[in-house]
Amino acid sequence: MADKKNPKENELDQLFDPNNSGDSFSKIIGKARRRSIIRNILISISVLFFLIILVGFSWLSMMRWSETNAIRDIELFNRITNPNVEESGSQQQGNSFFEGILRFNRYKEVEGIPVDWSEEVMTYSLFGGVSGFAGSHSPVQLQEEGEDQVNVYDRETKQRMMSFYHPKVAYDQLANGVKELENYPEDTAAEVALSFDQTYSPSEIEDAMPEAINVKWYWTDTYSAADIDRKNEGIEEQNGSGAPELATQIYGFDASMETEGFIDTIETGLRIENGKYIGEYERIHDNLTEEDSPLKEENVEVIGAVVTGSVEDLQPLEDSTMIRASILGVTANPYQ
Template sequence: MNDFSDDLYLFDEKKIKKAVRRGKMKTIIITIFVSLVVFVILNIANLAISSHFSQKAFNQWDAYVRLSTPNGYISETVDSRGVLGGISNYEISKDFKIKSVVIEQKQYSFGLIPSVLTSRSSGGNVGITGEDWQFSYKENGWREMLFFHPNVPYKQYKDDEQLINGMQGDKVYEVALSFDQPYKPNELFIQLPEMTWFWIDTYSSEQLNKFQKEAKENDWSSTFIREKDALGFSINTPYISLHDLDSEYEQFLDLLQMSISPDHQNAFNKMKDIKLEDVEILGVVVYGTKDELKEILENPIIKASSLGGVIENY
């Protein structure tokens, strides 16, 4: 009887150990399965969240570029994604109407946990002695254009007409033109052809007072409005009328509201109730060869001219 009980005990112990092993294996399998499911779900969620913020950041930065880079736009982006965010490397191009040219490469971060951006640079400034204009250069070597507000009495104005006339070859030049006074759209079309981008008066009275103070107190070589601070919009037709500008102006307001820059948000608040016919245009950007620009640069409404990009005419 005892031997039978001992055998039964041993048999039960083996069954228990086997059941335990099966339980452990089942637990491991369930754990692995749950972990895989959670991993997949988290990756899908991370991808969805990152994609959402990536698209939102692109819209904001593309709006910023289109507003502050005459005829500029983001032509390509490459995202490097991490946890709930990442970094986007992007190219800025300019539409010269006959072709587009990449001018700069930059980065921005995006997401709930945006990546930290670090940058290093070296080099010098142009015109730091006060003997020349203190302009900056883009990454592709083009000069950033200078603008001059017609309601600011500057000590000196940029005039690149002789520089352009001295250029060799049949090239196409990008030139920023600042006017002698603000013009309404219907006034401007009568006087100047070949316009590709309009510089709009979005400045507050505080900003204008700042420009006037700087022009009075600072050296002439540093008193102007840099390209990135001159807000405007492009046009896509050579035949311009108020009707042609309606959609571009509405898009301009949308971009101001969408842009990553708080200054652009402030500009939207100033411009949102202003109709197109009441908009004040302070300057334009034109493209053309030397011969095409000659008559434009001699127009009496032009107060200043600043050369930007130069491309081959093909």
């Protein structure tokens, strides 16, 4: 019995058979061409599918990398900004193929009571950029009737925002937020921004505070001599009218961090190449010490603080000689 031939051998026999017609030859060529086209299509689809998966994984990896770096930059910077503001975690949200959104839920803690605070919303890009949303982010400012002082409120929660007075700036008026406390029930929990008459160490401030008061945050002097001159010149040009520093404009550290934690944050920020806030870390470092010198504890001078307590506990601060000015922050009813 003759061996069975496979289809390809049969096609070759037909192709070179002298008795084969031209039509059969054309059919064989057409069939081979179709097979070649189908094979090429399948190869192309496989390659395309592989490339899509590769690009997808690369895109996901780059977005994760950008997100991680953005969270690192923001959380590190928040360690020396936003007095008495705590974070309860971040949420990620896609905005486009090249951009994502980070939302940081925030609150303030006043004598064990959490008080809502505005979200921090930032965007990060596929290529590593971090920025806030465009548009107005100004807080609400209201002037009390018959008073020159302007009260500032958080844009979202409408809670009072703190402000601070630098000891070397000649303001025409100084606020007395502690005195405002007499308008509240004695058991109201409150946050107060204290501006001192000079620089003090954290230990000196702790010793000077009544025992029932909690020191939450220290405001550090990160201003250069030129900064102070500009502020004083600006006040003179405005006929003595000068606004204090908003809580969103100052630097300092949580009382639990201590001075070493503040220094460590600055040094860590300086080591992050292309970090979002590298310019601010460099400016703070250069203002506190010489350009190439390492930061030391004696370079960090405290000129203000944030304290919390009940109205009854805070009112004695009005008689303190070290307090140049004070501004009331958030308040909370302990029974709500």
